[in-house]
Structures are given as C-alpha cells and as structure tokens.
Amino acid sequence: MTKLIFEQSTSGRINKAQFLPAEIPLDDIPDVFLRKTSPMLPEVSEMQAVRHFTRLSQLNFSIDTHFYPLGSCTMKHNPRICNEAALYDGFSGRHPSAPDSTGQGLLSCLFDLQEILKDISGMNEVSLAPMAGAQGEFTGIAMIRAYHDARNDDAREEILVPDAAHGTNPATAVMCGYKVREIPTLDNGDVDIDALAAVVGPRTAGLMLTNPSTLGVFERQIREIATLVHDAGGLLYYDGANMNAILGKVKPGEMGFDVIHLNLHKTFSTPHGGGGPGAGPVGVSERLIPFLPVPRIVESSGQFTVLDKKDCPQSIGRLSCFMGNAGILLRAWIYARLLGRDGMKRVADFATLNANYLKAKLEQAGFEMAYKNRRATHEFILTLKKEKAETGVTAMDFAKRLLDKGYHAPTTYFPLLVPECFLIEPTETESLEELDGFIGAMQEISKEAAEQPDLVKSAPHNLPIRRLDDVRAARQLDVVWKNDLGDSKK
C-alpha cells in the first residue's frame, strides 16, 4: 500500500525549484473575486513527488512490462521514437491559434496521415478531428444525420446495432438523437440477416457494424448487409476499432461502408496511456464529404491550411476547441511511416497468425471456443462456462489468477452474448515465447481450478493487493480524499 500523496504532504512545504520567489500583488482584483482558502494540493518536495509517482507506476501492468491480451483494445508495442518525436519543441510548443504559417511542419505530417488513412480505409476523405473511437462514432452518426436532414429525409429515426456491438455504438446513436434497434447474432457469430431484413426500412437512418465484429469473427455477409441497408435508404457505419485484423488486406470502403472511424491508439499504436488519449479519425464516402467536422487540413501547392466552419458551411461543426489530439495523430503518422506500405499488411497477417495460433493451442489444451469452427481474426473468444459449472471458478477468477502468473487478463464478460467469456487479442508484436507462456499459464490455472478451486477464486495472491471489493467501492462511495484538517486559510 502506497500512502496517498496527501498523506505525505506537510503544510508550508514548497518545492522551490518550481517557485517564483517574488511577492506579486493582486491589488487590482477586488476581493469578492478571490479565493479565501488554499486548495488541498499536495505540499511535497520534488523528490517526494518523483518517488511517489515512480513507485505508483511500478504497480501497473503495462505493455512495456507484461503481455496484455485485452481483447478489442489492440495492446501492441508502442515504439519509443513516436513519443520522442511528438515531444520535439517545434511540435509541442506551438499554440493552436498561432497562424498556419507557424505550423507547416505539423500540418504536413497530419495531411500525410490523412492520405494514408484514406488509402487503407478505402474512403474518399478523412477528418482527423475526433479524439477517440467514441467521438469518431459520434461524428459518423452525426454526419449520417446531417446527410438525411440535408435531403429532408426526416423519418429516419433509428440506428441499427448488432447485439454484439461495443457499448459505445448504442450510446453514440442516442447522443445523436436516434433510437437504437438491436439486431441479433447467429450462433455462428454472423449477424442474423433475416432479423435485419425484418427491421430495416424507411425509419432506418443507418447501421453500425464492426467487422471483424467484437466476437472475433469476420462478418462474411457484409456485402449482402450493405445492400440491404443501402436499398432501404440507410447508410453504413463502420466501427474500425478492429482494423488491426484487416489492415492492408481489406478496405472498409470496399465493403460498402459510407463512414468509418479508426482507433489510432489501437491499430496505429499510439499509447493507451492508462486510458487515453486516443484518436478516432473518420473516413467518408463522397456523399458525406460536405458534412465532415472542422477543422480540416487541406493542401495547395505545398502549403497547408486549416479550414474552419466558414469554409465548410455544411459541416457538422467542431468537436473540440482546437484541433483534436494533434500530438497523438503525430505519433500515428510516425508509426505509419515506420510500417510503410508492406508493413501494414504484415500487421494484419501476424495479428491474425498470433490469434489463430493461440486459439488452436488453447483449443488443444481443452478450452472451449465460443465460435469453434470460425477462423479467429486478430482476436477470439473462449468461454469458461464449462469450468464454471464444474469447479465454480469463473472467468473473473481465471482473470485474477492470470495476473498472479504475470499476464494481464484478456477482456472479460464482453461481449455480453457469450457466458464467462475471455476476449483474447494477442496482437502482432508478441513473440511465440510469450504466447506459449500464456498458454502454459492458462493450463496451469485450469488444473488449479480442478484441484484447488479456492486458490483461483481468491486470486490474486502475488500482487501488492488482493481482490478488491467493488461492491463496497460503489456502495460506500469514496471518490475524493477528505483532508480531516479542513482547508487551510491563506
């Protein structure tokens, strides 16, 4: 247990290296505007801060320390050069409202990235504005809405979403003012086309689809689905979070999608940062171009310009005060240039090879696959319902026990369709040794579950902390540390 930084704080301690020693008067600001008590920020030395956060960091599992096969999240290696270059002064020091002329270097990188993303997605235009996958979805659905609105096609008030979809999909549709209609999934993992056909129609604004889906399989009837939706006047939204599976092999635009988002923090390896920042650029087909969000970056005879709402009258508008997560886009650009044309396809090849290898070996080891006769894409689902029935050991228990053995757990209990599920995504950057180690750990746990289930049910045992009480966390809500001594007067 590491003491809270507040518990290491002593009133009156000043980190002098960060201090401006002058006495600065505030005599021109009337008292009514001023703060009377100091905020409860830590009063620690530089060394205390460095030590505290260094030690905290060591409590994390991360890509740089552990295999992290979190399904749907594409936890692949983050090349260190991306971090270095994004922090170059010229890039990191420029003010977002400075004239375009002072940012030609950055803008050229971002423009290049747009071109690369257009090509791999097979779309006609790309906007880099959205700051994460969910905002990319929002952007896409808002554009679909703007498109229908522009044509006065007002009756379309539903977005169709397969029941296997990521939670952001339905949540997004609602944020855009749509009703959500779920489409069931067949036992083989494909969308139930008949069910889709039954609901698609004049009220359909669009369909959101992830392909490969979050079930770890490729939707084989994607062309038929596209035709169904298009024929009914709806548009197709592609959730590109799983692009790692098909990068350089299949272009979503050619599957028939009208708009897609890409999760650069997944496929393009920008760091996940303990929960972001990400970047969720959108690509669109011709007919949606006018609606793209601003700002947009365009090029003309070697000069890069940022377009605003006044240049793009039909734009759905702005998604952030400035230019989205520019520093993340820069990292993605660097990554894309490192991979290059051939490297793209190799990502999909090896992400798929690793997933299928793991799937084959785990299957041989006796684990049950949710979609047995399907190819794994870049990920696959294993269900531990048999283990649970026989030993009482749940997917959650397996997950915690994996931590003990030095592996981050796969995504658990998502997608919700599959009971006791593990969504496993090894990514292309993991080595065979690491995969074999993981397989070994799974086998060990399986054995432990049979022989000493309590050991597994009470895992983890080897971490700095044992299993946490989530129920208490929610019931006896404690989300802010309270200084028992109260705020200090200034």
Place this chain on the structure above:
Amino acid sequence: MTKLIFEQSTSGRINKAQFLPAEIPLDDIPDVFLRKTSPMLPEVSEMQAVRHFTRLSQLNFSIDTHFYPLGSCTMKHNPRICNEAALYDGFSGRHPSAPDSTGQGLLSCLFDLQEILKDISGMNEVSLAPMAGAQGEFTGIAMIRAYHDARNDDAREEILVPDAAHGTNPATAVMCGYKVREIPTLDNGDVDIDALAAVVGPRTAGLMLTNPSTLGVFERQIREIATLVHDAGGLLYYDGANMNAILGKVKPGEMGFDVIHLNLHKTFSTPHGGGGPGAGPVGVSERLIPFLPVPRIVESSGQFTVLDKKDCPQSIGRLSCFMGNAGILLRAWIYARLLGRDGMKRVADFATLNANYLKAKLEQAGFEMAYKNRRATHEFILTLKKEKAETGVTAMDFAKRLLDKGYHAPTTYFPLLVPECFLIEPTETESLEELDGFIGAMQEISKEAAEQPDLVKSAPHNLPIRRLDDVRAARQLDVVWKNDLGDSKK
C-alpha cells in the same frame, strides 16, 4: 527471476525499425580481416528489449524509489531538469573534436562551473578533466609529484594516508608511484597528530585527508596538521567526497589544502547511474596551477577556448581522450545554478541537520554510536557490535532486513576501523517523515534481532530474491553467459 536477454533471443529475429535494409558489399576488405561468426548479441524485438530492461529496472532500489542512506555516497535527489537539459541536441550532438567555435554554449557552462567550484573550494584554479573521485585523486597526487619533480625534490616518496581513508586514497598513491604510510586514528575520530608528527618528514610528498573524514566527524586540528605537513615540505591533498557537509560554510583552500577533488556526483547531485558516470574536478592553490591536466577551458573577451598540452607545457597531461565527462559537468552546472549562492550553504545545513537528527533519535532508541560525543557531520557511524554479541545478528543482517522494510542499507563494514558498522548519510533532500520511517524500521529490526534472530539473519524475505551466495560467486566464477549452442556462422 528474470530470464537473461539471451534466453529470449531467437536466431534470425531482427528489430526492423533499427535495421538498414540495404545489401551492403564489403568487397574492398580482404577476407583475413573479417569476422567469420556472428557475435552472440541478443536477437530480440524492440518490445522484448523494452520489456526486459523495464522489468529489470524495477528490481533496483534507487533514489527515485527508496531512501538510500549510503554513507560517503551522498545519495540525494537528482533533479530531473538536469537530465533534460544535458540531452538537448546542441549539447549532446556536438563532436568533441569539432572547433571550439561550435561549442561556445557548452564551454560557457563549463567555464561558469569552474568559477563556482573555485569559489566554494577556496582554490585558485580548477580543472574539470577528472572523470570520477578516484581520477581526481590521481590527478591531485600526480600534480604533487610533478611539483616536487619540478623542484628536483626527489627524496619524497611517501604519501601519508589516515587509516580511516577511503580505499581509493592508498590505491591512488600507489598508482602515482608512491609508497603509502598509514596514520592511525584516535578513539575520538581525529587523526593521531603525534603519530603523524613522528612520520612526517623529508620523505613525505604529501598527506591525503578527507574532512569531514569517513568517520563522519570533522577533523578539528586540521590547521595544525596542515602546518605540520607544510613545514616538512609536503603538500596537502583534500579528498572532497564529503563536501556536502561543509558546502558554502568552509572552504578547503582555507583549511590549508593545496589540492582538492570534488565528487560532483555526490555534492552536485549528478546521477549515480547504477555506478557512474561521475566527475571529479580538482582545485589547486597557486603553486600547482602549471601542473593542471589538460584540456583546460579559458575565457577571453567572451570567447571560450580549450587549451591543450602545447599551451600548458608543465601539465601532467591528459586524463582521457577528450574532455572528461562533459555531460555530467553540465548537469552539475545546472544544479549549482538551481541552488545558487544561498542554496549551497543550505545543503550543508540540512545535510547536517538530518544526520544529527537521525543520530540523536537512533541513540535514544538504544543504538550505539561509534563517536558518541562528536557532532555528526552529514553522516555518522553506528556500531552494531553489541547487537552482534547479544543476538548473533550482524551489521550485514541488519542491512538485509532493512531492504525488506523498504530502505536501502547504509554503507556497511566501512570504514574498516569500526566493527559491525553502519555509515549513515541521509542527505538534505530527505524529509522528516522518511527519517522517522527509517528510525522505526531500525527499531523494529532491533526488536526482531532480540526475539527472532533467524528472521533477521535470513533476510531479505520480501525481495524478488533471497540472500545471495557471494562465496559461490567468487569460487565458481560465472561472469559471462555461455551460449550452449555456440556461435552462429555468418
């Protein structure tokens, strides 16, 4: 246990991001010059390397993670700005043999540092060339020799060294071709002046002294000692490794020393780096200036120039191929500028306050001090001989048990004069909480030693590894990993 990087290596694996893909011929180099087998370097991916070394790093105690009161080593906080600035392109990218005109920025920093060191040391000139304390010592003694030689004072073949001295002192004297004569220490920690008087004479080239000494006390009769040695025609060398105790309070030049070295990695907080690099500048009194090593940095109307052997005919010469540890000197300059004039004195004040506080509290807790009635300087010695006699628990056992409790051990078994000793140096950058925590840990161990000595004797228990077999390490020497498969043919 972390696998060796070689055990993670697979033949044929290439880290492509670092690879130059071209086929490059070597047709102009005859075969006899060429290597036939590949060196056994690891063949790992970038991710494997990052993961391996990140995990290894976590196995270390360090200033950034732990209290590290290693006596005589001054393990204080390393400000992070020093690292940042030393890696600025302009500084880190310049070739050492490039013209001086291309390095005026760096040279100005180094020149400033020389001026600062002159002032704090009270010496007349400073050379930044030596790369660590031991090389500073070498430089100093070599200059003493050059001085005597220049005066044809040939009979001086002995260097006097107190028995409490750091091992580098006698080793240095021998490297300079001198015989070493040890001077005993009194029970109160001071040098035995009578013994000194008895041996000092025409054979005395000089005396090496650390003040405060490695016993953690200030040599009170330093003026008398200086007079004794000077009167006999010898020179005084000051080992400045303990400068942290008197920075901004006492100038070694004013104690009567003719030459001193400073350990910048101690007093000036350059990082210890798991064992260096350091920097050991020397300062000299007027009469030794001609003998200073090259290169030397001089200024003339705002231009900085590097002087070479041809400019300094009496110089003892060069200590390294280029300019010493320039990047470390830069860090020291930054640190010195952050501290500033007043900050210097505060270092000594608070290093001393922390040491005396620890000493007082540990004494109150029942621990025995080696030099009870003396003030602690920036460090002090505690002897565990009573504990050993009563419980069998040694200083080494205490040290290992401290690791269990999250504290790096003090320096143990040095100086050799004091049995079962702990040389404890908290430094000025540690907070009261941290000191109190350490005191608490010492008390706990003391209790454990009495009640369950085996627990302490078999410590550590909470680290990734238990106590290591040093004897086996030396007897069954294994200093190089052997690839059982042999080298691979090219």
Place this chain on the structure above:
Amino acid sequence: MSFIPHTEDEIRQMLNAIGVDRIDELFDEIPAELINEKLDYVPAAMNEAGIRRLSRQRAENDGHHINFIGAGAYEHHIPAAVWQIATRGEFYSAYTPYQAEASQGTLQLLYEYQSMMASLTGMEVSNASLYEGASALAEAVLMAVRAQREKQRILMPETIHPGYRETTETIVKNQGIVLSSISYSGITGTIDLEQLGKEITDDVAALVIPQPNYFGALEAVDELTNLAHERGCLVIAVVNPVSLAILKAPGEWGDKGADIVVGEGQPLGIPLSSGGPYFGFMCCTQKLIRQMPGRLIGRTVDADGKQGFALTLQAREQHIRRSKATSNICTNQGLMVTAATLYMSLMGPAGIEQVAKASHANTRLLVEKLTAIDGVDVVFNSPFFHECVLRINAPMEDLIPAMTVQGVIAGKALFADYADLHDCLLVCATELRTEEEMDVYAMHLQRFVSKHQLETP
C-alpha cells in the same frame, strides 16, 4: 518496417499448430473479392533513423515564436519531472484500469487527481477526465438537461470561448437542446445582466458561466449563480484551473456554489502541441454524481482489508448501460491526467498560486506597455485574470502576419467571432513571458501601428 518478432521457423511452427500452410489461408472467411492489398498512397517503410531525421526537419519548421496568445490554451512552465515520469512505460503503455489489482498505480493516481480537482474547484466530486474543455462543456450541458428532465434550454453567454460554443452546439444539437445566447456589456466585457434577467425563464436547464471569460474579464459569479439558482437553473461553471489558485472556487460562488464545473486541463502541465492532446475536467455536486459522464475511481479495500482503488459506478457508462449510458465516452485522456497530477504535485498550492499571480502581473505589464502606444487601447473596464482585449487602430488582417514574420505571435484577433470587436486583439502573457519579450512585442507593434494607422479612428 514493423515490430513483428516472428522468424521464418516460428511462422512455420505456428502455421503447423493451426493446421494451415500459409498465413493467407487464415483470411479465407473473407470474401475473396474484398481482399485488396494495394496501398498506393502509403509510402514505403522508413527506419527509425529516417523518421527521426524527417520529424526533426518538420519540427524545425515550426513555431519558435514568442507567443502572446492564450484564448483557451496557455504556455506555462512544465517541470521536467512531469513528462519524464508520465512517459514511463508503466503509465504510458497501460490501458484503462479494468483489472484493478494490476493497475493500482493508475488508479491511485486518478483518485489523487479527482481529489485535487475537487479541492481546486471546491466541488464534492470529480471524474477522471473528458476529452478537452469544450467537449466537457457539451457533456455538462447534456448532464444538466438529464438532471433537469423536461428543460431543454441552456443559456450560453457570448463571453464564453467561441470554440466552446461551437463544440457544444455540435454535440448537443441532435438531442433538441437549445443554446440561447446572452450578450455582453460593451463596457465591462461581461455578461449583460439585463438580457440575462429576461432570458432566464422556467424552461432553462442551466446557465453557463465562464470565469475568467473569453475576454479575460471576471464575471460577477456570485450574483449570476444566485440568480440562476433562484430561477431553478443549474449553474455550469467553465473555469481555468490555474486561475483557481487565486480566484474563488466555483463551489463557493453565490450562496450554494456551482453545480457542475468543467474546463480545459491543459494549463496544468500539458504542452500546447497545436491543440492537443489536452484533457477536460469535470466536477460536480455529490447529488449529480450519477448523471456524470466518464470514469470515476473509488477507494475501497481488498480481501485483507487493505486500501485499494477501483473503477466505480460503472453502471453509468456505455460498456454496461449501453444506450442508456450518461455518455458514449470510453477512452479518455488518461496520460494527460497523469501529467496534470504530477504537475499539481510538483508545483503545490503555493507554486500554482505564484504562476497565477505572475501570469496576471505579466499581462498587466504587457497591457501597460502596449497601451502606451498611440492607437492601442484597453476595451473593457473589468478586472481581468491573465488576458485582456485591446483595440488597435490598424488593419488586423495584416497585423498578425506582419508580427509573425518578426517572430511575435501577437494575440488572437477577434474579428472572426465578434463583429463589433473586429479591430480587437486578445492578448496574454503567462509567467513565462519576460519583460524583454514584451519590449520586443511593443517595439514591433509600435512600428506597425505607426505605419498602418487607420484614418481618424
């Protein structure tokens, strides 16, 4: 180039285990006509040395100008330790702390962050971040509307950053929410209280109050808050976190304090980076916690009763609640929050207070120096924090590029957003601006204005 570790031998071994001959076979469920490996617009691979060279060249092109723009993003000193530690692999390359036991580092840090933000804003709770300031305001608006049920109107003063207004518009408009403008006084540069009095009717869910406002001016937050509360309206405060070291915390505005507080976290240790990544913060009253979007970390205990941290109230979020979630946000701005937490810890309350005061004092000094120039005047008479609007008697469209050429980014011109301020410039001098830099600015501005002075202003 790529980061794939597989050797030929290993590939073969893996294909054997799967039971196929070639990797291509693994894609055999994809309709063949969809396979398209042509990538004409993706350049060939570069190695790291190459991309470093290229990135350096491009970065060198970019802005080493002296910057006097604030307008929503501020150039403050960032302690070296902030990014050296935030980019440690364990923070940099982890993801959302779903497995709490293996993520205590991130979780405890986020709990500490929440505590710091709550205290800074004077609110009861804080979430663990949103994308950035403007979209955080949009989320606050949605949250207010949820909390206020039937009410669909939000009062948005024109003194809010135009980018916040536009972003909020984009995000909330599809749900039928109406953003009503409130104009500002041409004298004070703050919300027109008269118009507000008229607009603030029963159907208003919330009043948005920026402090300092876009013009740098200080709004009468106590009166505004009380007025809103009297009319059954929630108060959404939009604040600059650094200013809160000296300005009254929203939790103490008026009698009851603001209900929701959002803002741009960038001033807390995040580099300008042409606009991102930054992070949005959001704090609110305990009462509204279940309406709050985004992640929330709670302190709890483990099986041994030891303190630990975990994601909590996840039932508000999209991955559990799906279409009924409080927002679609999933990935947020974790790394930026890590940096901000380090920043606040390294600066401490005294350090941030000095930054705020010095930025204020520097802007005063700048305004003094610039208004000493004939044809340059202060527009509004309110006290300001660290930004100020100046009217300049010279063609604004030419002024900005002319100053840029001299190495000075003069400020943010207001003509695009405020017709009546077409000849005005919003300037800012943080603690990093030196007097010499201000003098350089003043010199060039003086030259420009004397050369281009407009006829009889």
Place this chain on the structure above:
Amino acid sequence: MSFIPHTEDEIRQMLNAIGVDRIDELFDEIPAELINEKLDYVPAAMNEAGIRRLSRQRAENDGHHINFIGAGAYEHHIPAAVWQIATRGEFYSAYTPYQAEASQGTLQLLYEYQSMMASLTGMEVSNASLYEGASALAEAVLMAVRAQREKQRILMPETIHPGYRETTETIVKNQGIVLSSISYSGITGTIDLEQLGKEITDDVAALVIPQPNYFGALEAVDELTNLAHERGCLVIAVVNPVSLAILKAPGEWGDKGADIVVGEGQPLGIPLSSGGPYFGFMCCTQKLIRQMPGRLIGRTVDADGKQGFALTLQAREQHIRRSKATSNICTNQGLMVTAATLYMSLMGPAGIEQVAKASHANTRLLVEKLTAIDGVDVVFNSPFFHECVLRINAPMEDLIPAMTVQGVIAGKALFADYADLHDCLLVCATELRTEEEMDVYAMHLQRFVSKHQLETP
C-alpha cells in the same frame, strides 16, 4: 533554489530532538575561523524555468553542423528506446550495486553487458566498464605490466589515437613504465613491421595493436599478434566495438588471440556530447582476470537456489585491497553501460553489422566524392573501416574554420599530431551521413581548394 523539504516547524522539532537551538550549532566543532559563508562568484539561485531557458539558449548556440569527424568518437543513430529506458529513475538514480538483493536490475544488466562484450571481442571475460577508451588503455598497460612482472616496456605504435597515447603516458609514467613508439609505413599507414621487429625485445611487456588504427586503416593483426606472442609479449588490442560486427574479433587474432582488449564504448549508443560521458570497455583472457581492474559481476544463486547476480572478485578492488588494488577506480560509467546494453539489444547482431557496413560504404562514397576534387588524394593504400586520411592541397589551418562557417565539420586535421601529415585530414562518414550531405561537403571543399590551392604541391 534547493531541494530541501523541511518546513520551519519540522526544523524546530528536529533541533529539539538533537538538543540545540540553531542549525549553526551543529557546526561547532569546526574551528570558528574556518567558517566562511561568502560566495561572491556563485550566482544567485534560479528556478527551473529560468535554468531551462538559459540552457536552451546556450545549447542553441552549439553545433548543428554536418559532422565528418570520427577520430575516436562516432555519430551513430541511437534508438529512441535507449535513453528513454536508461534514464528511468531506477537505473539513473541508483548507485553501485553493493546490496545485491536490492540491485538485481543493474546487476543482471551488467552481467548481460559483460557477456555481450566478451562475445563481441571474442574474449573470455569482460569487466563492467572503465572511464573511457584512452584511460582503459592505460589500465590495460598497467595490467600487462603487473602480469608480466619485471617487464616495464610497452610498445605503442604511432598509429594509435594520439589522445590514447597521451592519456596512457599521464597515467602510467609515474610507475616507471616506458612507452616506446613504433612508427608507421608512409605507404600503408599501418605499423612499420621492420621497426617493430627490432623493438620487440625481451623487456617488452606488451604490444598495443589498434584495429582499425587511428588512420582508419586495418593493421595486420594476425601477424602482429603472433609476433608478439613469440617474443613473450602480451597483446593489448584497442578496437572499435561497432567495427567488430564485421572485423575479426581480437580473441581470434593470430593463433592465440589478443590477451587484453580495450576500447571506447561510445559508438554503442552514447551521444557525442563534446566528449563524455562515454565508457571504456575491457575484456581479457580468463587467465588474467585477477589482474583486471574495475567491477565484475558474477552469476550465483540465492538461499533458495534461485539465480541471482552479485559483485564478485571484489578483493581486487580498492575498497578491499586498498594500496594493493588492481586500480583506484571506484565509480565507473554505469549509466553509459546501461545505454550500451540497451543499444546492443535493440540493434542485435544484424543491426550492428549493418551499421558497420553502412559506415564503411558511406566513407568509401565520401572518399570517392572528395578525391574527385583536384588537389585531394588518399594518403594510404590499406583497406580502411570507416575513416580515411586525405591529403589536401590547401592551407589546413584555414580550411577547417572556412568549412565550419559553411556548416560542415570537415574532419580532424592531423598537423598537431603528425608533422609529416601536416596537410592531411582524417574524415569519417557513419551510416547517418546522407549522400546529399556529402555533396554539400564536396561542393564547399571544391570551392575552397580551387580558391586556396597551394603552389605546385
């Protein structure tokens, strides 16, 4: 400014515990007349923002030139991961791993380093570093003399780096060791075998063989090694570690291989930094291990039989053996070795081999381009690794500054060290030099030479 965390309250509390009133009293054992707190030449404190600004300004002054010097320090690409990881606090702020159990990270890394260096050099053992290349040679000389007992003479060819010679001289001369010069052939630029044959007599402890030598030329290492061994002399090899990816390892020179191998570690991931910090490496035969200076890490087991690492053979070192130690070295270059180990791991054998080959090929190309200029010629006819001596028919004292002004650092002029090569330049083009940069060099050189050509060369 300083990094002292104490508050006034705490100071009082601590003074109380000690039983004094003021901190000054703690210094009461120091003779009063020695206390002197005047520091007139130390500037007042700066804060971090100030020192960053100042350091940036000074760094901007410095060398962004295109560099064609090698001469003992080489500009290679350094993977970004090297320093991001080497400067992690746990490596950066730890010290010598005296407490093995709390230092397994550094210890295992050093063991891996030793293994890599031993393999690269083809030797049986390696230490954990010395200061840098030249002083490592001095240590090797001392070691050879210790091993050879009575013999006090060392043969030092003039083809060794002059800085190595001078450094060795400084360090060994006080022990009465004699360094005898061996001249070089004006045709091949390698050791004059005839003179060597005469000098290599019974009293010689060791022959130093540089490969490649200072001129970049390849010495006949097999013959030299065999000759030395025949005469009862040890062989001290001085090598460039990157070259060893393609050149024969010293352990394989001649019939028995070199006895001691030293060199400059800088090419393995260490920035040029105006000359340091770098690190010296030293490898030797098993037989000589007890004569070796510096730290040594051994693999052993813990109380449970688990593999672990510890400092070993410390009895050779000064802290145990004092005046009888193999050297006075204590602090060495740990952090640099950490970086080098990362470098070798990230590059792998294939990566370093390509660096070596590309540096060789680039230097060939450079030499081709430069010698195409009238008045520029290659001096020696031996094969070279990645450096070459050119004779230039123009005043060398003017050439270097003139080229520097054009942004090109032309090479290392040899006039200060070799009278007969007064008109010569040692040039180098590593893998980082592009053809365009070489063309820039060639263009400026061409201009200079055509303008300043000396009369009838």
